[in-house]
Amino acid sequence: GESVGLHLPTLSVQEGDNSIINCAYSNSASDYFIWYKQESGKGPQFIIDIRSNMDKRQGQRVTVLLNKTVKHLSLQIAATQPGDSAVYFCAENYHNYGQNFVFGPGTRLSVLP
Amino acid sequence: EPEVTQTPSHQVTQMGQEVILRCVPISNHLYFYWYRQILGQKVEFLVSFYNNEISEKSEIFDDQFSVERPDGSNFTLKIRSTKLEDSAMYFCASSETRGNYGYTFGSGTRLTVV
Numbered sequence: 001g002e003s004v005g006l007h008l009p010t011l012s013v014q015e016g017d018n019s020i021i022n023c024a025y026s027n028s029a030s031d032y033f034i035w036y037k038q039e040s041g042k043g044p045q046f047i048i049d050i051r052s053n054m055d056k057r058q059g060q061r062v063t064v065l066l067n068k069t070v071k072h073l074s075l076q077i078a079a080t081q082p083g084d085s086a087v088y089f090c091a092e093n094y095h096n097y098g099q100n101f102v103f104g105p106g107t108r109l110s111v112l113p
Numbered sequence: 114e115p116e117v118t119q120t121p122s123h124q125v126t127q128m129g130q131e132v133i134l135r136c137v138p139i140s141n142h143l144y145f146y147w148y149r150q151i152l153g154q155k156v157e158f159l160v161s162f163y164n165n166e167i168s169e170k171s172e173i174f175d176d177q178f179s180v181e182r183p184d185g186s187n188f189t190l191k192i193r194s195t196k197l198e199d200s201a202m203y204f205c206a207s208s209e210t211r212g213n214y215g216y217t218f219g220s221g222t223r224l225t226v227v
Contacts, residue, residue, distance in 0.1 A: 008153075034215045036215075036218075041220065042220050042221075043117075043204045043206075043218030043219050043220050043221050044156060044204070044218045045218070046216075046217070089155070089156060100158045100161065100169050100171070102158070103155045103156040103157070104155065105154075105155045106155060
């Protein structure tokens with residue numbers, strides 16, 4: 001399969017543990033954020049989004065936290081499973097109703113059995 | 114679940130040659146995008162397209178690049194004269210609405226320029 005992000009920061013977690021992946025975004029005017037998951041050989045897959053008027057949003061097993069003061073996003077994955085192994089990207093949008101997302105550098109999550 | 118389909122999955126071309134990367138967006142989507150990802154680097158925006166015209170483009174999308182929606186289903190990215198540094202994964206994406214919502218990405222075309 002495709003190997004993306006050979007030099008990415010890597011987070012290794014035990015199966016069943018919780019994972020926290022962090023992202024610093026660049027533009028204080030950004031008002032919409034998405035976490036994407038990219039498995040080997042595939043395109044980015046939407047996980048969860050959050051708007052700048054919120055500081056927390058929960059999905060199924062995932063939670064995104066937004067700290068606008070320090071321009072920081074985190075993705076929490078509860079009870080991490082082997083299928084969660086992938087590269088995770090945060091993406092920000094800073095043109096209101098614009099189309100251009102700026103992606104972060106990515107973090108590789110490796111789930112250990 | 115609806116998918117964005119990209120062909121070919123891998124294309125090898127000689128430097129200076131023209132390539133066309135093809136995408137079939139989700140059928141009821143109106144907004145179309147190309148992104149690229151050089152190996153080991155982040156995903157970068159190239160261009161967005163709506164109503165048969167480019168709505169936004171990045172600095173990467175220079176005169177060597179063009180996009181077209183030749184019929185009701187395909188969305189293509191053409192690189193006129195490929196350079197070694199064009200080697201990357203190219204992702205097509207589409208979205209139903211304008212505004213800041215996430216889009217659906219295809220699985221990408223790996224372009225290798227030799």
